[in-house]
Amino acid sequence: MIRMLVFGVVAVPSTIFFSLVAIVAGLLRAPKSTFDWVHRNWSRSVLRAAGVEVRVTGLEHVVPDGAQIFVSNHQSMFDIWALFATLPVSLRFVAKKEMSRIPILSQAMRAAGHVFIDRQDRVQAAEAMRRAGKRMLREGLSLGLFPEGTRARDRRLKPFKKGTFVLAIETQTTLVPVAVDGGGDIIVDDGGGRLKFRLRPKPIEIRCAGPIPLSGLTTADRDELLARTRAEIVRLLSAATGPE
DSSP states (O other), X not given: OHHHHHHHHHHHHHHHHHHHHHHHHHHTTOOHHHHHHHHHHHHHHHHHHHTOOEEEEOGGGOOTTSOOEEXXXXXXXXHHHHHHHHOOSOEEXXXXXXXXXXXXXXXXXXXXXXXXXXXXXXXXXXXHHHHHHHHHHHXXXXXXXXXXXXXXXXXXXXXXXXXXXXXXXXXXXXXEEEEEESGGGTEEEOOTTSOOEEEOOOOEEEEEOOOEEOTTOOGGGHHXXXXXXXXXXXXXXXXXXXXX
């Protein structure tokens, strides 16, 4: 309980502070490096407050100055902080529209170049993701995508949504499969019908696979790319935790 209280005391002010920095940076049209600084330092402060260590392998597959698509499984909010804190790229995410309702944080996300989509509106979602892809190429950003569409708290991969791979193919860049494991076990719901949570610090493991070239692929290759990416993430998760 005390650890959870300490985490909240650090995480909430840190989120507000770095969000305000991002909003001001957006108004001043600051370079992307300013937002990278915000993302990394915000994430590291939150992870440190939670007592969470992040272990990374496969960074040799990441191009620091290039535009890449990072496709990852998703267990908790800690996944995003872990990726921001460790991947040496200008990373932006496609987020669900519910995040756009959070005061201050949503304005900061827009200023930094993150994109909100309504998964119930396929036309809007497709157009928003297409705009994200164009901005990514124009500004040399890397894009983080969670093809499950929601968090898998039981650590089992959910079905992947095909739109992720349509966007990836349209960029004609490279796709890096990423497995993130451990985040789903950090915040524990004590249950009993109460809003009572417990913080249980444990390491998060990030594993990056070799990049998959997208040049020359078309939307007809969507299903094959989805299957290949999913198989890589399954392999990485098995390497981290052992086969189920």
